[in-house]
Amino acid sequence: MSTVATLWRLRRWARPHRRAIFFMLAAACGAMLAQSLVPIVIGKVVDGPIRHHDTAGLWELSGVALLFGVTESGLFFARRRAMAISALGVETDLRRDLFAHVQRLPVSFHDRWPSGQLLSRLTTDLSTLRRFIGLAAVFLLASTLTICVVVVLLITIQPWLGLIVLVSMVPLLIGTRRFELRYSRDARRAQDLTGDLATSVEESALGIRVIKAFGRRPHMLARFRADAQRLQSAELTKIRTLGLFWALLEGLPQVVLALVTVGGVYATAHHAISVGQLVAFVALYLTLVWPIIMLGWLLALTQEAASACRRIFEVLDTEPTILDPQRPVPAEQGTTLQFEDVHFRYEDGEDEVLRGIDLELRAGETMALVGAVGSGKTTLTALVPRLYDVTGGRVLIGGVDVRDLRLDQLRHAVTTAFEDATLFSASVYENLTLGRAGITDADVAEAIDVAQAQFVHDLPFGLDTRIGEQGLSLSGGQRQRLALARAVLGRPRVLVLDDPLSALDVHTESQVEAALRRVLAETTALVVAHRPSTVLLADRVALLADGRVAAVGTHSELLDTVPAYRQLLAQSSELEGVS
Ligand SMILES: Nc1ncnc2c1ncn2[C@@H]1O[C@H](COP(=O)(O)OP(=O)(O)OP(=O)(O)O)[C@@H](O)[C@H]1O
Ligand SMILES: [Mg+2]
Structure with missing residues (x-):
C-alpha cells in the first residue's frame, strides 16, 4: 500500500481531533506564507523609499513587514498548542485501541508474536506516528504550499528566472521518489530490529536468574551485542540513504541560486527588471531553501511513520478468531463437562496434539x-x-x-489455575480479584483459606501489599497458592487446575488438599495431576496417551488394571505412601 494510502488509514483516529488538526494546519500554513511575503515588502522598500530617496513610504512598508513578522510568531505559538493537543490525542486513542485489540486477539496470536514486537509497536511506532502528525504532516503541507506559492511569485516577478527555479524542481521530484522507495525499506528493517531488541531485553530480564545461575552473562551479552549491532547498521543504512538525498537537497538550491543571481544581474543590467525586483527575487528564492532542505527530514519522518503505521495495522488487521457467538445460548446452570471426540492441533504444529478425546465429567465430579x-x-x-x-x-x-x-459468561463459569502462577504488578487483593465484579471480602477470605494462603496477612501491608514484577517477590509455593485462591474465588461452576499443588511442601500440600476437598465437593473440576496425592482428591482419573483417553476409572481401578498408569505414578516417590 502506498505511503499516502497507509497514512490515510489514520483518519479514523484523527476525526475526533479534527478541529485541533485543522487549526494546526491553518496556523502552520499561515505562518509560512506570512514569512514568505516579507521579501516582497523588502523589494518594494528598495524600489520605493531607497530608490527615490523618499523615507515617507518607509513607515508604512515597515509596518506591513512587522505585521507579517508578528503574525508569523503568533501563529507559531498557536500551532504548537494545537499540535500538542491533536498529535497526543491521536496517539493516545490509537494506543488504547491497539492495546484493546491485542487483548482481544487469541492466545494463538500471542504464541506467534514475540512480545517485544508488540511492545515496540505500542511504544516507539506510536511515538513515530505522533511526530508525523504533529510535525511532518504539518510542515510537509506548509512547505509544499510555500514552495508552490513562492514559485508562482517568482514567475510573476521574472518569468525566465522563475522558470529556471521551476525546472530545478524536476530532479528534486525524481530524487524524492527514489529516496522514498529506499528509505521506506530501510525504516521498516530498523523498526523490526528494534522489536527484536525489545524482545531480547525482555527475555533476559525475565530470565535473569537462569542467566546468572548458569554463568551465561557473556553469552547473552554477545547475543545482545549482535542484535544491537544489526540495529546500528540498519540505522546507518537509513542515515546513508538520507544523507545522499540531503546532499541533493542542499546542493540543488545553491546551483539554482548561482544561476538566478547571474541571470538576475544580467536582466537588471539590461533593464529587464528593477533592482528592487532583483532583491525581492533573490530574497524570495532564499526563503525556498529552508523548506526544500527540510523536505529531506520531513519525507524521512513520513516514510518512518508509514512503516510504523503498516506495522501497527498488521496487528489491528488481525481478526480475533475466538469471539462471542452470533446467537448465544443463555447460560445454563448445568455443571457437567464433556469432551466429545475433541481434536486439536496448534496453528504451527505438524501433528494433532489431541486426537479424539471423549470424556465426561458428571456434575460435581472431580476428574x-x-x-x-x-x-x-x-x-x-x-x-x-x-x-x-x-x-x-x-x-x-x-x-x-x-x-x-x-465469552464473559463462559469465563465466569470456568476458572483456571495455570501451571505457572502469573502474578501482576498490583496488590495481592487485585491479583486475586483481577477487578471482577461481585466479589465480596468474605469470598476473598474464603479463597485464601482454601488455598492455605494465610501468609498474605503477614505481608507488610496485608492484602494491599504490591507483589509481582515490581513488588514484593513471593516464593514458588506462595505464588501457586495465590493462583489457586484466584481460581477458586467466586465459586466457579467448573474449575480447571493445572497441577495446582506441584510447588507445595508435603505439609502445606495436605492442608491445601483438605481445604480443596471442600471446594471440589461443590464444583465440577478437572485437575491435572502428577502426584498420587493430588490424584487422590479426584473421584475418577483419566489417563491421557497418544492424544486420546487411554483409560478412565478410579485411582485404585487404574492401578490394578492399567500398567501404564502404574508406571507413570511409580515415577513419583510418594506412590508407596498413598497407594
Ligand atoms: N503454544 C504451543 N504451540 C505449539 N505447540 C505447543 C504449544 N503448547 C504446547 N505445544 C505442544 O503440544 C504438546 C502438548 O503440550 P502440553 O503443554 O499440553 O503438555 P502437558 O501434558 O501439559 O505436559 P506437562 O506435563 O509437561 O505439563 C507438546 O508436544 C508441546 O510441544
Ligand atoms: Mg502441562
Whole structure:
C-alpha cells in the first residue's frame, strides 16, 4: 500500500481531533506564507523609499513587514498548542485501541508474536506516528504550499528566472521518489530490529536468574551485542540513504541560486527588471531553501511513520478468531463437562496434539487428568475456557457447546489455575480479584483459606501489599497458592487446575488438599495431576496417551488394571505412601 494510502488509514483516529488538526494546519500554513511575503515588502522598500530617496513610504512598508513578522510568531505559538493537543490525542486513542485489540486477539496470536514486537509497536511506532502528525504532516503541507506559492511569485516577478527555479524542481521530484522507495525499506528493517531488541531485553530480564545461575552473562551479552549491532547498521543504512538525498537537497538550491543571481544581474543590467525586483527575487528564492532542505527530514519522518503505521495495522488487521457467538445460548446452570471426540492441533504444529478425546465429567465430579510430559494435559484444559478453539469435536458445559456461550459468561463459569502462577504488578487483593465484579471480602477470605494462603496477612501491608514484577517477590509455593485462591474465588461452576499443588511442601500440600476437598465437593473440576496425592482428591482419573483417553476409572481401578498408569505414578516417590 502506498505511503499516502497507509497514512490515510489514520483518519479514523484523527476525526475526533479534527478541529485541533485543522487549526494546526491553518496556523502552520499561515505562518509560512506570512514569512514568505516579507521579501516582497523588502523589494518594494528598495524600489520605493531607497530608490527615490523618499523615507515617507518607509513607515508604512515597515509596518506591513512587522505585521507579517508578528503574525508569523503568533501563529507559531498557536500551532504548537494545537499540535500538542491533536498529535497526543491521536496517539493516545490509537494506543488504547491497539492495546484493546491485542487483548482481544487469541492466545494463538500471542504464541506467534514475540512480545517485544508488540511492545515496540505500542511504544516507539506510536511515538513515530505522533511526530508525523504533529510535525511532518504539518510542515510537509506548509512547505509544499510555500514552495508552490513562492514559485508562482517568482514567475510573476521574472518569468525566465522563475522558470529556471521551476525546472530545478524536476530532479528534486525524481530524487524524492527514489529516496522514498529506499528509505521506506530501510525504516521498516530498523523498526523490526528494534522489536527484536525489545524482545531480547525482555527475555533476559525475565530470565535473569537462569542467566546468572548458569554463568551465561557473556553469552547473552554477545547475543545482545549482535542484535544491537544489526540495529546500528540498519540505522546507518537509513542515515546513508538520507544523507545522499540531503546532499541533493542542499546542493540543488545553491546551483539554482548561482544561476538566478547571474541571470538576475544580467536582466537588471539590461533593464529587464528593477533592482528592487532583483532583491525581492533573490530574497524570495532564499526563503525556498529552508523548506526544500527540510523536505529531506520531513519525507524521512513520513516514510518512518508509514512503516510504523503498516506495522501497527498488521496487528489491528488481525481478526480475533475466538469471539462471542452470533446467537448465544443463555447460560445454563448445568455443571457437567464433556469432551466429545475433541481434536486439536496448534496453528504451527505438524501433528494433532489431541486426537479424539471423549470424556465426561458428571456434575460435581472431580476428574484427575494424568499423562506423560507433553501428552497434552495443559492443551486439553485450555480448551474449556476457549483459550484455544477445538479443531474438531466439541467441548460442552451443562450440555451446551462452549462456543455457543457468551465469552464473559463462559469465563465466569470456568476458572483456571495455570501451571505457572502469573502474578501482576498490583496488590495481592487485585491479583486475586483481577477487578471482577461481585466479589465480596468474605469470598476473598474464603479463597485464601482454601488455598492455605494465610501468609498474605503477614505481608507488610496485608492484602494491599504490591507483589509481582515490581513488588514484593513471593516464593514458588506462595505464588501457586495465590493462583489457586484466584481460581477458586467466586465459586466457579467448573474449575480447571493445572497441577495446582506441584510447588507445595508435603505439609502445606495436605492442608491445601483438605481445604480443596471442600471446594471440589461443590464444583465440577478437572485437575491435572502428577502426584498420587493430588490424584487422590479426584473421584475418577483419566489417563491421557497418544492424544486420546487411554483409560478412565478410579485411582485404585487404574492401578490394578492399567500398567501404564502404574508406571507413570511409580515415577513419583510418594506412590508407596498413598497407594
Ligand atoms: N503454544 C504451543 N504451540 C505449539 N505447540 C505447543 C504449544 N503448547 C504446547 N505445544 C505442544 O503440544 C504438546 C502438548 O503440550 P502440553 O503443554 O499440553 O503438555 P502437558 O501434558 O501439559 O505436559 P506437562 O506435563 O509437561 O505439563 C507438546 O508436544 C508441546 O510441544
Ligand atoms: Mg502441562
